[in-house]
Amino acid sequence: MTAIVTIGTKRLRLRPFQTTDAEAVHRLxxxxxxxxxxxxxxxxxxxAAQDWVTERLKDQAAGTGVTFAITLLENGELIGSIGxxxxxxxxxxxxxxxxGHDYWNHGYGTEAVTALVEYGFNSLKLHRxxxxxxxxxxxxxxVLQKVGMTHEGRLREHYLRFGQRVDVELYGMIRNEFLRLKVGKKGIADDHG
Ligand SMILES: CC(C)(COP(=O)(O)OP(=O)(O)OC[C@H]1O[C@@H](n2cnc3c(N)ncnc32)[C@H](O)[C@@H]1OP(=O)(O)O)[C@@H](O)C(=O)NCCC(=O)NCCS
Structure with missing residues (x-):
């Protein structure tokens, strides 16, 4: 079982899902x-929305996944999911x-992915x-480029979605790259600070 935590960023609070979130999941x-x-x-x-939330909670309990509701720090509104x-x-x-569509292109995706990557390497001690x-x-x-991930390749016709075969772009980051990125950012902050 992975520890249940809340993650704060500049504008977001990533918190565990609750069964009462199913209505917002359905809407978004x-x-x-x-x-x-x-x-x-x-x-x-x-x-289906209720089942989706239940599955995420089960994965969390089994240690096979972590999922956070992305909420706005200012008012607690649920705007998406990351895991x-x-x-x-x-x-x-x-x-x-x-x-949710209304929240695209405000930088929230990049903010949430950055936080999850930090959580994955720092708290879960992941390698990749x-x-x-x-x-x-x-x-x-x-989003993945902005977070600093490397484009590792394209998997041709890898998935079937809505009856169409889709190519998949694969991005990744390994621990050493994360640590180098962190040192680089700290260096910049120190230079200005
Ligand atoms: C993917 C998703 C999470 C991005 O979240 P977001 O909050 O809009 O992302 P950000 O605002 O942090 O960054 C989006 C970037 O993509 C760019 N972008 C948006 N639409 C684009 C398009 N059609 N082509 C190229 N770039 C595009 C934006 O300009 C921005 O880049 P910039 O900061 O360099 O200008 C959001 O679009 C989403 O939830 N989509 C539906 C679900 C989904 O696809 N999930 C990902 C599964 S892998």
């Missing part, structure tokens, strides 16, 4: 444009994330964190 993740970049069930009725599927035998995590994204979803790739 039920839309086609959010589902299109993910493997969220679609169409997603209220029961990692964990394979602890290999000390690795696979990132998954989504935001990676994220595949559909080739048709460049915004997700941009």
């Amino acid at each position: 993740a039920g839309s086609q444009d959010v589902a299109a970049g993910t493997f969220l069930p679609h169409p997603m009725d209220r029961q 990692m599927e964990l394979v602890l035998a290999h000390e690795q995590g696979r990132l998954t994330y989504w935001l 964190i990676y994220a595949p994204h559909f080739h048709t979803n460049p915004a997700s790739g941009r």
